[in-house]
Amino acid sequence: xxxxxxxxxxxxxxxxxEVVRVSVPKRSTRSELRAIKIVWKRELIRYxxxxxxxxxxxxxxxxxxxxxxxxxxxxxxxSTDGVDYKTIIYPGILAISVLFTAMFSAASIVWDREYGFLxxxxxxxxxxxxIVIGKCLGGATVxxxxxxxxxxxxxxxxxxxxxxxxxxxxxLQLLLAFAIxxxxxxxxxxxxxxxxxxxxxxxxxxPLMFISGALFPVAGLPVWLTVLNRIDPLxxxxxxxxxxxxxxxxISPAARHALDPGITWWGWRVPTLVEAAVVVVLGxxxxxxxxxxxxxxx
Amino acid sequence: MAAMAMTEADxxxxxxxxxxxxxSVTDLAKTFGEVRAVRxxxxxxxxxxxxxxxxxxxxxxxxxxxxxxxxxxxxSGSATVAGHDVVTERDDVRRNIGLxxxxxxLDNYLTAAQNLQLHAELYGVEAQLxxxxxxxxxxxxxxxxxxxxxxxxxxxxxxxxxxxxxGLMHSPRVLFLDEPTIGxxxxxxxxxxxxxxxxxxxxxxxxxxxxxxxxxAEWCGRIAIMDHxxxxxxxxxEALKAGVGTDRVTIHTDDNRAAIDALARQFGLEAxxxxxxxxxxxxxxxxxxxxxxxxxxxxxTAVAVSRPTLDDVFMSYTGTTIRDAEEDAGKARNRxxxxxxxxxxx
Numbered sequence: 001x002x003x004x005x006x007x008x009x010x011x012x013x014x015x016x017x018e019v020v021r022v023s024v025p026k027r028s029t030r031s032e033l034r035a036i037k038i039v040w041k042r043e044l045i046r047y048x049x050x051x052x053x054x055x056x057x058x059x060x061x062x063x064x065x066x067x068x069x070x071x072x073x074x075x076x077x078x079s080t081d082g083v084d085y086k087t088i089i090y091p092g093i094l095a096i097s098v099l100f101t102a103m104f105s106a107a108s109i110v111w112d113r114e115y116g117f118l119x120x121x122x123x124x125x126x127x128x129x130x131i132v133i134g135k136c137l138g139g140a141t142v143x144x145x146x147x148x149x150x151x152x153x154x155x156x157x158x159x160x161x162x163x164x165x166x167x168x169x170x171x172l173q174l175l176l177a178f179a180i181x182x183x184x185x186x187x188x189x190x191x192x193x194x195x196x197x198x199x200x201x202x203x204x205x206x207p208l209m210f211i212s213g214a215l216f217p218v219a220g221l222p223v224w225l226t227v228l229n230r231i232d233p234l235x236x237x238x239x240x241x242x243x244x245x246x247x248x249x250x251i252s253p254a255a256r257h258a259l260d261p262g263i264t265w266w267g268w269r270v271p272t273l274v275e276a277a278v279v280v281v282l283g284x285x286x287x288x289x290x291x292x293x294x295x296x297x298x
Numbered sequence: 299m300a301a302m303a304m305t306e307a308d309x310x311x312x313x314x315x316x317x318x319x320x321x322s323v324t325d326l327a328k329t330f331g332e333v334r335a336v337r338x339x340x341x342x343x344x345x346x347x348x349x350x351x352x353x354x355x356x357x358x359x360x361x362x363x364x365x366x367x368x369x370x371x372x373x374s375g376s377a378t379v380a381g382h383d384v385v386t387e388r389d390d391v392r393r394n395i396g397l398x399x400x401x402x403x404l405d406n407y408l409t410a411a412q413n414l415q416l417h418a419e420l421y422g423v424e425a426q427l428x429x430x431x432x433x434x435x436x437x438x439x440x441x442x443x444x445x446x447x448x449x450x451x452x453x454x455x456x457x458x459x460x461x462x463x464x465g466l467m468h469s470p471r472v473l474f475l476d477e478p479t480i481g482x483x484x485x486x487x488x489x490x491x492x493x494x495x496x497x498x499x500x501x502x503x504x505x506x507x508x509x510x511x512x513x514x515a516e517w518c519g520r521i522a523i524m525d526h527x528x529x530x531x532x533x534x535x536e537a538l539k540a541g542v543g544t545d546r547v548t549i550h551t552d553d554n555r556a557a558i559d560a561l562a563r564q565f566g567l568e569a570x571x572x573x574x575x576x577x578x579x580x581x582x583x584x585x586x587x588x589x590x591x592x593x594x595x596x597x598x599t600a601v602a603v604s605r606p607t608l609d610d611v612f613m614s615y616t617g618t619t620i621r622d623a624e625e626d627a628g629k630a631r632n633r634x635x636x637x638x639x640x641x642x643x644x
Contacts, residue, residue, distance in 0.1 A: 020434045025424075035419065038419035042416060045412065115405075116403040120404075126420055
């Protein structure tokens with residue numbers, strides 16, 4: 001792992017009977033950072049050693065993009081001003097793939113509890129907040145990686161591989177992944193059984209996903225849906241992604257106006273930075289709740 | 299505690315608790331709702347001792363160990379581990395203890411080395427010492443050549459050995475082992491005891507363990523017998539066995555009830571049924587058996603005489619064998635479970 005390059009490593013074969021004595025230092029910022037790093041790293045090790053998980057996590061976005069996308073294209077060809085439906089929902093899919101991967105990462109807290117590993121972390125002389133932060137950063141990194149895989153599909157849905165666009169989308173994906181992992185951890189601390197956790201998250205995630213406008217433009221909706229859409233936190237990740245992607249599309253102004261109407265608050269078009277801020281603030285708030293809950297459990 | 303006072307009075311060579319004991323417990327108690335799991339216990343463990351906590355399931359052993367490991371807060375009383383209070387100095391206690399739980403707490407998706415590395419990072423072990431220390435603890439439990447194996451592929455015994463190695467990664471001053479050999483085959487159990495003794499020699503470490511295997515308790519320097527949340531005896535295994543003063547005679551008869559009555563009537567002996575046989579204690583058991591055969595009014599089909607074991611010690615203090623005590627506890631649990639199910643159906 002990280003500590004192999006020291007010159008001392010020549011002494012790694014100690015004389016048979018000599019005891020290597022180590023000491024545990026008092027808690028410090030440095031030791032907390034080390035704890036965060038190793039919890040983060042563990043998430044990555046587990047993700048990259050589980051190729052099946054990487055593959056299965058791709059199934060859903062692929063279904064949405066190519067099956068739902070190609071199917072609905074038959075109906076919507078007339079109303080999309082010649083833009084492929086797959087292209088329209090692509091930004092939404094970028095968000096959805098992150099959503100589910102991040103939630104899956106958070107679920108590992110429930111697994112860790114069931115398989116006892118959580119206890120190993122709970123008795124360590126580190127702050128509980130370090131464990132939660134490490135976990136959320138790990139979930140964000142893993143979900144971000146999954147997002148990159150979906151980003152690679154851009155060409156297949158007529159979106160150019162523009163470096164600026166990719167970078168901007170990636171930043172948004174990381175923010176969203178962090179917020180969702182924090183949300184998942186917040187729930188996972190309370191729920192002790194995997195089945196219940198899956199049930200609760202499905203119940204929460206599916207409406208979030210459908211209401212967010214990931215699969216349709218958010219203008220001209222019925223009032224009730226517009227209200228729900230503006231409340232849905234995921235909206236504020238999907239909309240900027242759509243804006244970023246559409247900026248790099250070569251389409252008619254009419255199509256742009258119809259398909260990327262943008263989120264408005266009482267007629268005010270919410271700028272990308274504000275939308276990103278909404279995601280960040282919500283993420284930090286949920287992280288705070290997760291830390292508080294985690295610290296107050298025995 | 300009566301047993302402790304006795305020890306001090308007759309001057310048995312018990313390792314005397316030194317200036318700062320590794321563990322010191324005063325009136326420690328834990329109550330869960332109505333249940334008084336631990337009822338105000340007192341004891342000290344000297345540095346370098348192997349101290350065993352013996353008792354049936356549900357006697358309060360794990361509750362005690364959890365309080366000492368800062369995992370649960372005492373209802374009353376206090377305890378210090380490695381000189382630090384388990385309530386007010388939780389962090390200091392945690393830095394100085396190693397834990398091996400009854401249930402596995404390894405990450406099965408990581409390799410053995412990754413599990414230990416993770417532990418070392420969480421405990422802040424100096425980076426350049428992680429490798430040599432890891433090698434040392436893994437060599438001790440014979441897993442060095444399997445360090446890159448995924449834990450999920452390990453057998454139960456290997457996992458337990460790895461947990462012990464991990465508990466030692468940060469050179470703890472006190473190692474807590476909660477039923478370290480439960481569910482393991484005799485050979486693995488034996489090798490785990492070899493590690494424990496090797497450790498005691500090499501690392502000046504204090505070992506506090508719980509067990510409900512009587513034969514294992516023999517290996518401890520001192521043992522405390524716990525029953526219904528109280529320490530009923532505390533001494534070296536030898537002293538405890540010597541304290542029983544009687545040999546154990548087991549007889550098989552066709553009518554155990556009648557045999558118990560007859561023993562009481564004819565010899566004034568108090569016998570019990572245990573595991574399908576009649577058991578009683580009598581001084582000079584070997585001399586007593588011929589007399590028993592000559593005078594006993596009922597036919598005896600088999601007889602056995604044994605020197606006092608910790609089982610007898612346990613029996614003399616609690617009035618039951620540890621297995622019977624566990625069966626009773628099991629029945630009580632089943633009863634509760636049955637009641638709950640009935641309640642659920644209504």
